[in-house]
Amino acid sequence: MFGTNKTCMNLNPEILNIGLDFSMEFGENWLKPINQRLLNKFPNLNLVELEKYNSVCKEVNNIANDFVYDNPAKNEKELTFIEFSKFENFMLQNFSWISKENLKRLYNQSCYYAYK
Structure with missing residues (x-):
């Protein structure tokens, strides 16, 4: 996994969370890609850094998305989610930098995509 804790050590957790928020935008x-939006917010990032964050x-x-899709919780009446x-x-074991706010949003979006 590219983005696991080990490979994210050189990346700024604040920028990662802002980037993750950007990556979950609808509309x-x-x-x-989040590169341009990150560059607008952090003009000192270079192209290589922007691509890493993206x-x-x-x-x-x-x-x-895969984790939620691959781990459905079923009851007798309907499909529910993990x-x-x-x-x-699971997510924090792999990406300890994710904020609580982003975790909730990521979970909600992953459930939405798994339902579709």
């Missing part, structure tokens, strides 16, 4: 920026945030989204606490534990 005009949905699924678009790649990590993309990977976080993919891993979260408990947030299990999702949170």
